[in-house]
Amino acid sequence: MGADELVINMGPQHPSTHGVLRVKLKLDGERVIGSECVIGYLHRGVEKIAENRTYQQFAPYVDRMDYVAAVSSGLGYCEAVEKLLMVEAPPRARVIRTILTELQRIASHLLWLGTHALDIGALTPLFYCFREREEILKIFEKYCGARLTTHAFRIGGLQYEAYDTLEKDVERFCKDFESRIVEYETLLTQNRIWIGRTKGVGVLTAEDAIAFGVTGPVLRASGVKWDIRKAMPYAAYDQYKFEIPVGTTGDTYDRYLVRMEEMRQSRLICLQAIENIPSGPILAKVGKVLKPPPGEVYHAIEAPKGEIGYYIVSDGTVMPYRVHIRPPSFINLQAFDRMVRGHLVADVVAIIGTIDIVLGEVDR
Amino acid sequence: MMNAALQATLEFLKLYWAPLLCGVAVVAILPLVVGYIVLVERKIMADMQARLGPMRVGPHGLLQPIADAVKLLIKEDIIPENADKLVFWLAPVLSVGAGLLSLAGLAIGPAFQIAQDINIGILFVVGISALGIFGIVLGGWASNSHYSLMGALRSSAQLVSYETAAGMALVSALLFTGTLNIKSIVEAQSKEGIWFVLLAPVAFFTYLVASIAETNRAPFDLPEAESELVAGYMTEFSGFRWSLYFLAEYTNMIVVASVATTLFLGGWLRPFSGVPWLNFLDFVPPLLLSAIGAYCVLRMPKQPTRVQQLFMLAMAGLCFVVALVLAAPVVLPVIKPSLRAAVAPFYAGIHGGFWFIFKVSLYIYFFMWLRFTIPRYRFDQLMRLGWHFLIPLSIINVLLVGVALIAGAYFHLQGWGLLLVTTPAAVVALVAAFLILAVEKERDARQEQTAASDFYAG
Amino acid sequence: MLDKVLFYFFAGIAVASAVLMVTRRNVVHSAIFLITALLATAGIFLQLRAEFLFIVQIILYVGGIMVLFVFVIMLVNLDVALQQIQFARQKWVALIVALALAGQVGVMFWTSGKMPGQGLPVLAAAAAEHLPPNSEAVAKSLFSTYLLPFEIASVLLLVAMIGAVVMAKKRT
Numbered sequence: 001m002g003a004d005e006l007v008i009n010m011g012p013q014h015p016s017t018h019g020v021l022r023v024k025l026k027l028d029g030e031r032v033i034g035s036e037c038v039i040g041y042l043h044r045g046v047e048k049i050a051e052n053r054t055y056q057q058f059a060p061y062v063d064r065m066d067y068v069a070a071v072s073s074g075l076g077y078c079e080a081v082e083k084l085l086m087v088e089a090p091p092r093a094r095v096i097r098t099i100l101t102e103l104q105r106i107a108s109h110l111l112w113l114g115t116h117a118l119d120i121g122a123l124t125p126l127f128y129c130f131r132e133r134e135e136i137l138k139i140f141e142k143y144c145g146a147r148l149t150t151h152a153f154r155i156g157g158l159q160y161e162a163y164d165t166l167e168k169d170v171e172r173f174c175k176d177f178e179s180r181i182v183e184y185e186t187l188l189t190q191n192r193i194w195i196g197r198t199k200g201v202g203v204l205t206a207e208d209a210i211a212f213g214v215t216g217p218v219l220r221a222s223g224v225k226w227d228i229r230k231a232m233p234y235a236a237y238d239q240y241k242f243e244i245p246v247g248t249t250g251d252t253y254d255r256y257l258v259r260m261e262e263m264r265q266s267r268l269i270c271l272q273a274i275e276n277i278p279s280g281p282i283l284a285k286v287g288k289v290l291k292p293p294p295g296e297v298y299h300a301i302e303a304p305k306g307e308i309g310y311y312i313v314s315d316g317t318v319m320p321y322r323v324h325i326r327p328p329s330f331i332n333l334q335a336f337d338r339m340v341r342g343h344l345v346a347d348v349v350a351i352i353g354t355i356d357i358v359l360g361e362v363d364r
Numbered sequence: 365m366m367n368a369a370l371q372a373t374l375e376f377l378k379l380y381w382a383p384l385l386c387g388v389a390v391v392a393i394l395p396l397v398v399g400y401i402v403l404v405e406r407k408i409m410a411d412m413q414a415r416l417g418p419m420r421v422g423p424h425g426l427l428q429p430i431a432d433a434v435k436l437l438i439k440e441d442i443i444p445e446n447a448d449k450l451v452f453w454l455a456p457v458l459s460v461g462a463g464l465l466s467l468a469g470l471a472i473g474p475a476f477q478i479a480q481d482i483n484i485g486i487l488f489v490v491g492i493s494a495l496g497i498f499g500i501v502l503g504g505w506a507s508n509s510h511y512s513l514m515g516a517l518r519s520s521a522q523l524v525s526y527e528t529a530a531g532m533a534l535v536s537a538l539l540f541t542g543t544l545n546i547k548s549i550v551e552a553q554s555k556e557g558i559w560f561v562l563l564a565p566v567a568f569f570t571y572l573v574a575s576i577a578e579t580n581r582a583p584f585d586l587p588e589a590e591s592e593l594v595a596g597y598m599t600e601f602s603g604f605r606w607s608l609y610f611l612a613e614y615t616n617m618i619v620v621a622s623v624a625t626t627l628f629l630g631g632w633l634r635p636f637s638g639v640p641w642l643n644f645l646d647f648v649p650p651l652l653l654s655a656i657g658a659y660c661v662l663r664m665p666k667q668p669t670r671v672q673q674l675f676m677l678a679m680a681g682l683c684f685v686v687a688l689v690l691a692a693p694v695v696l697p698v699i700k701p702s703l704r705a706a707v708a709p710f711y712a713g714i715h716g717g718f719w720f721i722f723k724v725s726l727y728i729y730f731f732m733w734l735r736f737t738i739p740r741y742r743f744d745q746l747m748r749l750g751w752h753f754l755i756p757l758s759i760i761n762v763l764l765v766g767v768a769l770i771a772g773a774y775f776h777l778q779g780w781g782l783l784l785v786t787t788p789a790a791v792v793a794l795v796a797a798f799l800i801l802a803v804e805k806e807r808d809a810r811q812e813q814t815a816a817s818d819f820y821a822g
Numbered sequence: 823m824l825d826k827v828l829f830y831f832f833a834g835i836a837v838a839s840a841v842l843m844v845t846r847r848n849v850v851h852s853a854i855f856l857i858t859a860l861l862a863t864a865g866i867f868l869q870l871r872a873e874f875l876f877i878v879q880i881i882l883y884v885g886g887i888m889v890l891f892v893f894v895i896m897l898v899n900l901d902v903a904l905q906q907i908q909f910a911r912q913k914w915v916a917l918i919v920a921l922a923l924a925g926q927v928g929v930m931f932w933t934s935g936k937m938p939g940q941g942l943p944v945l946a947a948a949a950a951e952h953l954p955p956n957s958e959a960v961a962k963s964l965f966s967t968y969l970l971p972f973e974i975a976s977v978l979l980l981v982a983m984i985g986a987v988v989m990a991k992k993r994t
Contacts, residue, residue: 121740127413346742372827483955484877491881
């Protein structure tokens with residue numbers, strides 16, 4: 001440690017670390033030459049709890065990991081257990097699941113955009129984003145009674161039938177949403193200061209991204225065209241046409257563009273889905289007591305923040321033997337050190353924001 | 365010696381009782397005014413963010429500043445452990461003192477100036493407001509926290525850097541006046557019949573940007589933004605001390621806006637003050653305020669509670685009273701032409717005050733608008749903007765304006781005729797600005813390429 | 823009368839600040855007292871109706887040079903400076919030199935009173951109305967009589983600035 005080096009501590013209580021994240025930065029003057037993330041402040045032992053709950057009892061716990069995008073976490077878990085039980089959710093349930101998950105993707109990206117812009121100093125996009133997110137949360141509340149920790153899906157399908165005006169609500173939201181995205185882009189995309197703060201900041205090359213196991217928009221912005229919705233389709237994604245936005249340089253600006261485009265594509269998926277929701281049952285025949293045959297399954301879906309994977313080992317009883325969750329934020333956070341080296345301290349906050357982490361997911 | 369002191373005091377009071385009274389009044393009223401400017405800012409911020417802002421305390425949140433002031437005053441005064449108590453006490457006082465003192469040199473309308481007829485008017489205002497830097501640096505140091513100190517040094521480095529650009533911009537405008545006296549500057553604009561913003565637009569733009577940096581407002585507010593590692597030099601100050609810093613910041617905003625208004629926007633002159641057939645514009649202020657009053661009356665029945673209805677009526681009444689005060693000097697000479705001479709000083713004072721406050725408000729509104737719209741600059745980008753762009757631009761602009769003036773004097777141009785020479789000067793300055801920006805972008809790109817390769821060495 | 827009181831007020835502050843400045847252990851306190859001393863000097867300029875000098879003193883000395891001083895003080899490790907023993911072995915030499923200087927100044931004042939024409943010239947104060955506006959007077963003389971020294975000074979400052987930038991750049 002040279003004479004000019006300084007180790008400073010950011011967090012765990014800090015307005016911009018998006019949760020209880022502690023970052024130790026090694027500085028040389030103003031430049032960051034090394035960093036270390038200290039996590040675990042929000043560890044609640046979710047995976048251990050899973051060993052003492054039945055499969056249905058564990059489902060609400062999954063929402064509380066990535067509390068910003070609870071619906072997708074729930075989707076991943078339900079589909080993983082369905083794989084273990086070797087049942088498939090009926091088509092109607094799959095389509096409604098897709099609609100709600102895509103709405104959740106938009107909501108998660110909106111929250112990301114608002115807070116990321118706020119960290120960089122743009123005060124206004126936060127309120128605009130939350131205005132749209134409010135509409136989505138109203139839809140969720142009408143559907144399953146909860147806004148944040150929704151527990152929207154059940155193992156085998158859905159519990160609640162889609163309420164009568166669901167298609168109308170989603171259609172109205174999607175129609176309004178296009179002009180709103182244009183609003184956000186007007187404020188930020190061509191803004192000199194925004195470009196100055198995000199271009200070239202936190203560059204992650206494609207090789208590094210793959211080496212770290214980074215997934216989601218971070219991976220796609222680095223130039224790797226990999227989206228589980230296209231590569232290994234689940235729910236009803238194989239029925240819809242949508243693009244996978246890919247970036248070029250892997251800097252913060254590219255990640256911003258990728259997520260903006262993803263919001264647009266999600267909107268398109270929703271519009272396609274509500275045109276043709278098949279009729280039929282919403283819950284497969286799974287019985288009240290779930291006892292999957294002994295075995296293990298790993299099922300991953302494309303959550304808004306990346307690939308969320310569920311590795312479930314069943315020993316034939318009503319409770320799983322082991323549940324391990326592969327949270328996207330946790331893996332993506334590993335790339336933080338690589339992204340932040342050489343940058344100034346003021347960029348650290350921008351880089352934390354651009355990875356889009358939720359500490360509930362990182363710590364479980 | 366006591367006798368001598370007493371005699372001197374009496375002599376002083378006899379000469380300067382009026383400015384003293386004005387000074388005391390300003391110092392007493394300014395915190396209230398600043399409090400309401402903060403409320404206005406919060407309401408404008410809310411409006412731009414699709415929400416309502418403070419609504420609970422008092423009708424439409426109008427008692428919010430009072431509530432905030434009371435809270436700040438009764439808060440516990442925390443002093444960090446090893447802080448230097450004398451300097452900790454002194455720092456906010458320095459900031460506020462510098463701000464208030466520079467207010468004394470400003471002329472709000474031709475009738476209201478605390479320090480009358482200073483020969484060095486503008487220089488006094490700019491120089492004294494620069495003393496506020498010490499408030500920041502000493503505050504950061506007295507907090508006995510490494511990060512506060514860094515934030516303070518950064519903030520003061522920013523202030524010092526943009527002072528040069530601001531000063532050069534002011535010089536460009538002063539070239540047209542030949543004097544530093546504030547009243548003479550406005551009179552020069554009245555004489556020429558054209559505001560200096562039209563004669564030196566690049567200087568106005570430079571001063572606008574530099575003044576935003578001078579007052580630590582967004583997008584140049586990194587030293588006091590919370591997403592930086594610390595909240596800057598103000599971190600350890602709470603309660604009344606913090607409110608002093610806050611007061612200093614908004615006072616600086618008012619000072620800077622007033623300087624810009626005086627030098628560039630025609631001070632207290634009505635738009636087209638020299639053109640007689642546009643004198644009907646004199647009726648605009650009273651009509652404007654009557655319209656606002658009428659709007660308040662119209663909205664009154666729609667208010668949910670009785671208190672808010674009464675409050676709307678009170679607002680309407682206030683607007684009508686002010687409109688009456690504004691209308692009197694304009695309407696009376698129309699009714700009774702003989703009164704024109706008697707009413708003239710009232711007209712100049714009241715309408716001058718209105719137009720001055722109007723322009724200052726526009727300038728401050730622009731500050732607020734910028735704050736809520738664009739993100740903030742990183743510190744190195746900020747410094748680069750100041751040193752690499754604004755200072756060269758302002759120096760080049762001074763040269764060009766000087767050349768334009770010489771050409772104007774050679775051709776005996778006056779008033780609007782000066783536009784013939786200053787517009788080419790402004791165009792050349794703009795071209796120079798774009799050239800500088802292009803050079804900067806190229807240098808940026810080159811630096812990015814060389815620097816990118818060592819990032820992955822670790 | 824007002825003039826006299828103002829003068830003694832500012833002069834008193836200047837002297838007290840100067841004494842406090844050289845006797846404080848804490849470097850920042852010394853800097854603060856230097857600031858007050860300079861401000862008091864500016865006040866004396868103002869009292870002498872030299873308003874341009876007043877504001878230039880404030881802008882340049884206090885707002886420029888003192889800011890630089892304070893910056894440097896704060897960037898230097900203060901604890902080290904505090905622990906250094908001050909007034910090391912030069913106490914007595916300093917005292918003797920100070921006494922000699924004080925004696926000379928005293929003799930100067932004494933002779934100007936006793937022997938007119940020797941020592942300090944005692945000028946009659948010019949009436950305030952006869953003084954030309956200060957800034958214009960300084961500007962006129964700078965750009966006419968003293969144009970060459972003004973330009974030489976500017977070139978000197980430019981050279982100093984360039985030198986400082988070059989030296990700072992070499993370090994990084």
